[in-house]
């Protein structure tokens with residue numbers, strides 16, 4: 364993987380390289396195994412079974428960072444947060460905030476569009492039990508650095524879904540040369556801080572509980588809590604301009 368030079372690498376180039384990445388042997392084995400064994404209800408579908416790239420325009424103002432593709436969600440459909448319950452929650456909130464065309468996200472060709480918003484993840488391959496190792500997060504962090512760097516000129520709000528994404532986003536911002544405040548809040552739902560980017564523009568990092576079934580089924584994350592942080596990210600990123 365290359366590190367960012369003076370000019371950010373284009374997202375299209377980054378995405379092409381991500382799809383071919385096989386740097387984590389454990390995750391390569393898992394994503395491919397899942398694609399062969401499949402879930403019974405999807406047995407007639409052809410699983411993607413490869414790294415899943417970010418989704419959304421290359422001039423996004425809002426960047427949403429999730430954890431990793433779901434084994435039978437994005438690892439099946441090939442589009443991030445698409446085809447599982449986490450995706451249903453996230454796209455519904457994005458649609459309500461005026462950031463997504465449709466409130467559902469079922470497949471790569473469902474006509475979904477994101478407005479000024481891109482969704483990516485800390486780890487691009489589905490991990491067993493949704494738990495990537497520290498090494499895997501670190502390795503895939505190189506892709507996140509490149510993606511954040513490529514989007515930096517337009518991104519104003521970063522919405523990190525879950526503690527892993529919260530840490531990975533801050534690490535990536537520091538690694539691409541941004542100076543973050545020394546005192547930053549610990550991860551919690553709604554935690555946020557602002558920083559002045561190297562281009563003089565103010566940006567905001569917001570934390571949210573991940574809309575995984577573990578959180579949504581147990582009531583740890585409610586729809587209105589998710590709506591609220593998505594709206595906050597959208598409003599901040601569009602300050603001065605209507606959504």
Ligand code: SF4
Nearest residue numbers: 384386387487488503
């Ligand atoms: S998790 Fe990231 S670094 Fe590891 S194989 Fe997948 S794309 Fe490559």
